[in-house]
Amino acid sequence: MDNKDFAVFILTHGRPDNVKTLSTLKKCGYTGKIYFIVDNEDKTIEQYQKNYGIENVKIFDKKAMADEVDEGNNFDERRTITHARNACFKIAKEIGITYFVQLDDDYTAFDFRIDTQSTENCGAIKPIKNLNAVFDMLLNYYKNIPALSIAFAQGGDFIGGINNGKGSYRFNKRKCMNSFFCSTEREFQFVGAMNEDVNTYTTEGSRGQLFFTIPFVSLTQTATQSQKSGITDMYQRFGTYCKAFTTTMMQPSSVKVSMMNSNNPRIHHSIKWVNTTPMILEERFKKSESVNQGMV
Numbered sequence: 295m296d297n298k299d300f301a302v303f304i305l306t307h308g309r310p311d312n313v314k315t316l317s318t319l320k321k322c323g324y325t326g327k328i329y330f331i332v333d334n335e336d337k338t339i340e341q342y343q344k345n346y347g348i349e350n351v352k353i354f355d356k357k358a359m360a361d362e363v364d365e366g367n368n369f370d371e372r373r374t375i376t377h378a379r380n381a382c383f384k385i386a387k388e389i390g391i392t393y394f395v396q397l398d399d400d401y402t403a404f405d406f407r408i409d410t411q412s413t414e415n416c417g418a419i420k421p422i423k424n425l426n427a428v429f430d431m432l433l434n435y436y437k438n439i440p441a442l443s444i445a446f447a448q449g450g451d452f453i454g455g456i457n458n459g460k461g462s463y464r465f466n467k468r469k470c471m472n473s474f475f476c477s478t479e480r481e482f483q484f485v486g487a488m489n490e491d492v493n494t495y496t497t498e499g500s501r502g503q504l505f506f507t508i509p510f511v512s513l514t515q516t517a518t519q520s521q522k523s524g525i526t527d528m529y530q531r532f533g534t535y536c537k538a539f540t541t542t543m544m545q546p547s548s549v550k551v552s553m554m555n556s557n558n559p560r561i562h563h564s565i566k567w568v569n570t571t572p573m574i575l576e577e578r579f580k581k582s583e584s585v586n587q588g589m590v
Contacts (some may be wrong), residue, residue, distance in 0.1 A: 295426045297433045299392045303352075303385070305378040306399035310341035314516070315401040322404045324425040331378050331385065331396075354381035354388070364484035366493065366540040374487040379474070383481045393433055396474040403514040404428070407447065419512075428511060436475050441504035442482050445470035447512040466506040468571060469495045473513060486544060488537040491559035492563060496545045501570045538563040545570065 304315050332342055333356035334560045338410045361375035361453050379396060386394050404425055408418040422428055486493035495505040538551045541563045548569035554562040
């Protein structure tokens with residue numbers, strides 16, 4: 295990679311022998327630095343160190359991180375990725391890097407999404423074979439914009455086709471989910487024990503901060519709540535209602551609880567974007583000087 299001041303952080307818990315993301319990174323041609331972010335309450339730490347090397351496993355104090363963040367509930371439950379996400383900024387500073395990307399541990403593919411004229415038009419999916427170059431391009435873009443973070447697209451962004459009327463392919467979407475390109479010079483805090491990515495980009499977005507999903511590259515991961523360990527246990531214990539409602543509590547003016555339309559309907563959050571992020575008004579809405587003076 296051209297960007298030497300960069301590393302991949304794989305956030306993982308209880309899966310030392312099943313870190314799918316590692317093999318996927320290598321399969322897609324990534325050759326740079328990789329660190330495994332593990333909390334000090336994980337009972338499998340020694341196995342992580344044995345599998346990947348002590349120097350590559352970075353351990354953080356989970357309770358200390360939990361004490362610094364609004365978890366959005368009173369469950370006294372620390373089985374959440376939120377604390378690992380926030381710890382990444384401190385870990386990056388400790389090891390002396392400025393840029394990093396946070397990845398979950400269950401990715402099975404990184405792909406290009408290419409617009410086609412096919413009947414279904416979900417876009418041609420081309421496996422990435424030089425992930426080093428892709429990371430370099432994304433980092434160079436990130437360095438030159440004022441966003442707090444950028445992210446890979448996900449499969450759900452292309453439901454209804456690549457040109458589905460939601461701007462999935464032609465424009466950046468103003469959100470980040472799952473993966474996060476970050477900088478120690480643009481530190482922000484993830485909030486909420488559940489749905490932390492949505493909580494964060496809606497809360498920060500309402501304050502004018504920028505998060506972007508890049509539509510031309512996507513990641514694929516195992517189905518939600520299909521693997522043991524990680525944060526699956528917490529979601530299964532408290533249910534997806536609590537997950538969706540966490541964001542609703544944090545952004546009640548723009549987020550509500552609804553049902554996803556799928557073969558297996560489940561409760562999910564629904565965002566009304568017009569109420570979520572600040573708008574740039576057209577010049578014609580500017581008040582005249584006389585009106586402004588009359589309001590004084």
